[in-house]
Amino acid sequence: MTIDTDAFSAQLRAAAVDTKSRRLLVTRFTDTAQEDDLSEPTNCDGHGRIRHFRRGTSAGWPDNPIPIDPASAALGLDGTDSLTAQVFQNAACNWRCWYCFVPFKLLNANESRSSWVTASTLVDWFAQVDPRPPVIDLSGGQPDLVPEWTAWMAAELIDRGLDGEVYLWVDDNLSNDYHWRYLSDNERASIASYRAHGRVGCFKGYDAESFAFNTGAAPELFDRQFELMRRHIDDGTDCYGYVTLTAATEADPTDAMTVFVDRLQQIDEHLPLRVVPLEIAVWGPVAPRVRAAHTQALVHQAQAVAAWNREIASRFASSLRERAINEIPVLGR
Numbered sequence: 001m002t003i004d005t006d007a008f009s010a011q012l013r014a015a016a017v018d019t020k021s022r023r024l025l026v027t028r029f030t031d032t033a034q035e036d037d038l039s040e041p042t043n044c045d046g047h048g049r050i051r052h053f054r055r056g057t058s059a060g061w062p063d064n065p066i067p068i069d070p071a072s073a074a075l076g077l078d079g080t081d082s083l084t085a086q087v088f089q090n091a092a093c094n095w096r097c098w099y100c101f102v103p104f105k106l107l108n109a110n111e112s113r114s115s116w117v118t119a120s121t122l123v124d125w126f127a128q129v130d131p132r133p134p135v136i137d138l139s140g141g142q143p144d145l146v147p148e149w150t151a152w153m154a155a156e157l158i159d160r161g162l163d164g165e166v167y168l169w170v171d172d173n174l175s176n177d178y179h180w181r182y183l184s185d186n187e188r189a190s191i192a193s194y195r196a197h198g199r200v201g202c203f204k205g206y207d208a209e210s211f212a213f214n215t216g217a218a219p220e221l222f223d224r225q226f227e228l229m230r231r232h233i234d235d236g237t238d239c240y241g242y243v244t245l246t247a248a249t250e251a252d253p254t255d256a257m258t259v260f261v262d263r264l265q266q267i268d269e270h271l272p273l274r275v276v277p278l279e280i281a282v283w284g285p286v287a288p289r290v291r292a293a294h295t296q297a298l299v300h301q302a303q304a305v306a307a308w309n310r311e312i313a314s315r316f317a318s319s320l321r322e323r324a325i326n327e328i329p330v331l332g333r
């Protein structure tokens, strides 16, 4: 059944945020299937986990420099190939990607698997983590169902003098316009004034068909992903992208990839160089969801990333491709 994204988003938002008391539902990992996948014990009273971002990827896949390079540049860290981040997940997502490593039970704003917390509590917990990671990753779930979360965290970190010491990285599945619909001018300003901030939007496929297959959402919403990315970039946010390349097809992806990269370049000619293809792997909660079409999609992604690599190599000089991802200009910035 196709997800009614707008209706489901509204329902989840209503269940996952309390704007009066400035609280949101944050996932508690303790005794969940996701906890079994973690390489380190949870922290922050069971609501946090440490993620190791690594530049290296599998053969044939481009390096993954986000958020390593933008965070290092913003914080004045030495060049590195890995970075730790303190991850919090909001307990709601409006899509159901078959490859999601979060158990779907943790995406329903279920209070039995999450807690109502304020940004102040999250930063209190974070301050006690030892060693303290240089990055806070607001993940999901879909953080932009509760866009206030980013504003509250930015304001809290600024209040505590941590602006410039902690890079605030926000994941976004590019599904809704809540950032503009629900944030006040002051809240958007507090995000914009946070010095060390970046946002990554995830393109959930390279065409409408692969998008719908991956997310369970209507294929028309693939177009919305580009519109939302454009709006965030227009606002001056330091934006990056992921793209997942799984598709249940044996068809040659070359032509579709050409169109996908064209569409990125319609936002900005350099934007493809800020987009990183993500290889999908089968983590614990994913295995029971995998059917024949998914197995085919896992195989197909190798062909798709080869097509991506050809597009990038043919469109950009090596001198540009070799630049740090945060130094790729978009909209002349």
Ligand code: SF4
Pocket: 093, 094, 095, 096, 097, 099, 100, 101, 102, 140, 141, 142, 173
């Ligand atoms: S959008 Fe992200 S959190 Fe939501 S189901 Fe897909 S992968 Fe999981």
